[in-house]
Amino acid sequence: xxxxxxxxxxxxxxHLKIRSRFSGTAERPRLAVYRSNNHVYAQVIDxxxxxxxxxxxxxxxxxxxxxxxxxxxAAAEYVGKIVAERAMAANIKEVVFDRGGFIYTGKIxxxxxxxxxxxxxx
Numbered sequence: 540x541x542x543x544x545x546x547x548x549x550x551x552x553x554h555l556k557i558r559s560r561f562s563g564t565a566e567r568p569r570l571a572v573y574r575s576n577n578h579v580y581a582q583v584i585d586x587x588x589x590x591x592x593x594x595x596x597x598x599x600x601x602x603x604x605x606x607x608x609x610x611x612x613a614a615a616e617y618v619g620k621i622v623a624e625r626a627m628a629a630n631i632k633e634v635v636f637d638r639g640g641f642i643y644t645g646k647i648x649x650x651x652x653x654x655x656x657x658x659x660x661x
Contacts, residue, residue, distance in 0.1 A: 554640030561635055562586040570622070570634040570654065570661065574646050579615045581622040581650060583631060593629050595622040615646035619653030627658050636661045 563569030563586040573580040580596040595602065595618050597609035602621060606614050626634065641647045655661070 550640040552640070557637065557640065561637075563635055563637075567633045567635055568592055568631060569637050570626075570659070571637045571639060572641070572647055572650055573639050574610075574615070574641065577610050579610070579618045579646060579650065581618050581654075583622065583626050583629075583634060592631065593622060593625040595625060612646055612649045615650040616653040619650035620657045623654040623657030623659045632658065633660045 561569070563584050565585050565587060568583045568585045571582045571584055578597040580594070580598070582594040583592045584590070585592055597603050597606065597614050597618060602617065603609050606617060608614060626632075636651060638647050638651075643651070651661075
């Protein structure tokens, strides 16, 4: 019988491979994205000190109250817009996009496009 790895294990391996290629700096931090079945998360991280500069997620009361659902494309777009606004307020204009091993489509793409429209460059 062939043992097949779960999708999550495959995604984690992809993420490690991607993370070995780049990391966030103080001048150009990393925009890390994660999506679960129920929520969408985005963080801007400076990897040189290992610190999260700004973050946004659908778990936050202020964001989830604005949304009808917390796990659809509209939620991802809203999180992308909010994280970009918070990053601009923290004087961050350029980031490195880390899709977290997820395929660049659907919610991940919606979040990235919304962050770009709000002013982040990547």
